[in-house]
Amino acid sequence: MATLDPLRIGISACLLGEAVRYDGGHKRDAYLVDILGPLVDWVPTCPEMDLGLGTPREPIRLVRRDVGPNGLRLQASNTTVDLTRRMYNYARRQVKVLARSNLDGYILKEGSPSCGMARVRIWNNAGRPVGNGRGMFAEALMSALPDLPIEDEARLQNPRRREHFIDRMLAYQQLRKLFLEYWTVGGLAAFHAAHELMLMAYSPSAYRALGRLVASGASCGRRTLAKQYESAFMTAVSKMASCRRHAIVLTRIAGHFESQLSGNKRLELTSLIDEYRRGLVPRTAPLSLICYHVKQLKVTYLSGQAYLNRSPAAVQMCWRQL
Ligand code: SF4
Incomplete structure (x- = not known):
């Protein structure tokens, strides 16, 4: 990651x-x-x-x-x-x-x-x-x-708004870093691929539209492409996604490796995702367990996904309350 x-x-x-x-x-x-x-x-x-x-x-x-x-x-x-x-x-x-x-x-x-x-x-x-x-x-x-x-x-x-704010800031930080340095359309395509799961949680239609924008290359000019991509990406994640939508994505993520888990561990994960869907625990709870399994099982595709990449601040901000 x-x-x-x-x-x-x-x-x-x-x-x-x-x-x-x-x-x-x-x-x-x-x-x-x-x-x-x-x-x-x-x-x-x-x-x-x-x-x-x-x-x-x-x-x-x-x-x-x-x-x-x-x-x-x-x-x-x-x-x-x-x-x-x-x-x-x-x-x-x-x-x-x-x-x-x-x-x-x-x-x-x-x-x-x-x-x-x-x-x-x-x-x-x-x-x-x-x-x-x-x-x-x-x-x-x-x-x-x-x-x-x-x-x-x-x-x-509001804890859910905090999670949403963190998602947006992390995405914005990565976008900003990408465009601050010399970037290529290939680099932008890699960024887009790394944010697939995040965009699928917030707006699957925006994920597809942004993919088409990247595929069109820099035909509109690099600055315009960067501006259009940033603006459309941040608009896509600007509206809070429901727990149900996030739970669908978390279940999809679990599908990449759950066949390698024991029955108990699989049950633990699906229960945690369900508890999140019902608003009983923060998203960080199933995400942390997923990250643990992804690391242990070395699931390459998932380890590059920004949706799973949480900074210490992100984890604290979502977990801790005074
Ligand atoms: S006191 Fe606080 S709210 Fe008022 S202007 Fe200064 S920073 Fe803003």
Whole structure:
């Protein structure tokens, strides 16, 4: 199996315990800091501190007006000082820096008018809530880097979403590495073959469509091919697959070697896959057992499959909860 580098993850700085919030505090997330922290490389950013607002500072909020991107303004809650243009210009510059930072994913702070990726409260001029939207920095980040896996810490409370986020980051890391160096169509075909099982879990139709794209070679130009493949691949894995779909793939994997297992071991594996399908254990449980058998039995085809290749961070992120 290919060696995986530690995941490099951008993050809202307050989630790491940095005292950068408007009230001088932080929003340290114990799970991210204590469980994931030792296994990944963080790239923290606090847009409001980078704007020079300091701490403590007046809280800010999104206000719906009839001008600005989507009619939204970012303004100080009490003095109504308008920070829209400053944040807009900063975010555009900062996402260019982040685009060059080799990130594999990004974790944003839920609900923040700067960092929130969804469900951020929007107010009207009279100070009444009028809906939900996306923080201004998050909007710039998600528009500029549409393929980058992004989540917020609240959504990551869900263990299945964590598994999904890890799948996306690992795939993105491998894609990024492939296209960063000199690559050939043959190398891309090998990447596609190594991700067969992952794509079959997320979208069998996308697996076939991407295969046709690779088979067409670089007739559209290498840069276009790389862009199209990356975009279509990350779109294919962007929607969480059901446990049932993953269980089908796990059963198919087991079919490659289960005839070599004793009755008890076969039963142990099929039971674990079934427990996963019923939501009783994380996917890491049957995956870990499968990886063990694949290694013991030296199943060559499977040992090259990215679906089975889990970094330590991936395993921890899926298993451990505080
Ligand atoms: S949510 Fe974003 S802007 Fe607000 S304190 Fe955290 S990192 Fe800074």
